[in-house]
Amino acid sequence: MLEQFGNFLVHGLVTGSMYAAVALGLTLTYGILGILNFAHGEMLMVGAYFAFVLTSQFGVNFLLAAAASMLAVGVLGWIIERTTFRFARHEHLNGLVISLGLVAILQNIALAIWGADPLSIPPPLPRTLEVWGIRIGEQRLLAFGLTVGLIIFFSLFLKKTRLGKGIRATAQNAHVAATLGIRTERVVAVTFSLAAALAGLVGALIATIYTITPFMGGLPAMKGFVVMILGGLGSVGGSILAGFLVGVVESFGGGMISSIFKDGFGFVALILILIFRPWGLFGQRPEREDV
Template structure:
């Protein structure tokens, strides 16, 4: 029972960051119909920005995370404006090729700037874990869970309770009608891509200090982000959040009770089963953002 509770706690913490990845991608994929293969590079970008500001420049760790998220949003806006805005209405194959190119360019730029040597980011938390009964958790991981949860709630509130969120939902439901009602579709697309990219950068900023930072760390992250979108259902923000926790749960129990070598394989086996049984996703009801 103690081992079970520990695995559940680990899955909960990991799932919160997976949810951030999934929500960011479901924004972009759901509203813009863009298959963002570069999503993992924004994840990597967030981790490197924390390293730059926290380790290299000596900025306060918490402030470095905030800066990384803001810069991730700005980078997303720049990428959308430079690469995607000029191809409005293009077929999905064209935008896929554009984003594959962006992925390659960003990853090679990171390799050039930071080299392939792994970077570690120290965290200002006690080394002794927090222990409650027979279950223990590192303070750093608890911090990651709290921050990720706050970001998920913030994203949900933005979509549901702000004018920007309403405009995003209207654009998702019917782009032509939203445009006729006075919504600036170009600005909505820009904001959507920037917000989705910022959430990916947030996930990288939180997980980078937990693990190590390397230029290729986004490769697996983007695959898992797509897996989470499949689990949650296209355009379903709550489904993306739940999908992140489900994927983390399957991975954690697979690693704990089968083999740690099969951690990632267990998650993707789940994806195959979901596609066979319910291709629209575990939590899909109707296609919507929110």
């Protein structure tokens, strides 16, 4: 029983780290662009395919390939922001439709190049560890470690560096930030590109655990939105904690109550929490902000 408990917890935390990373990217984009970017999942997908091509066709070492996908998707994000989203900032419905257009384009380009058959990257660490009866693939641990490392890096970056502070200031109030001499235009592009890069890396990691298809981005993006709202908009720490929370809740719910309903537990948690805390777990309670 205790072993089972441990298994659920560990696997939940591993999945949760992915959710947290995706939600972190979504929170950054939402904070700074005011747009629910449905194409965020497609950044994941592009990252996964990029890493796949590098490792399987050019024999590049996986870690290098993952870093390269991060970079490539970051550049892609920058291009996307400059050519599309910047025309629809804080127009959440227009921005949403633009992101849907991007989903259609990216998915179908991937479909044209690689087809719909699932691909996968052979995990560089194929063994399974067993500690105190908890069984977990080493690859999952690697993915977990890298994701958590990156999340910590990003949080510190946002807290400590000049650019990070600029990002947070712009997210809070773009006009004020601009008058304080922050080049908001550049900050927006950089933030979007960083969020994309983060997704690119998560994509490469997911590709070693699950399979790669042109449609693989949909589910993580949906989960990411749930996590972002659960954590409370604008709260980076909230997104991260909520990511782990949803991962663990799903793992326990799926393991102990119903495995087919696994994806539903996160939604139930969200609905229940929003009924009591309409501003999310760690979001700022709006004291009638518009008054």
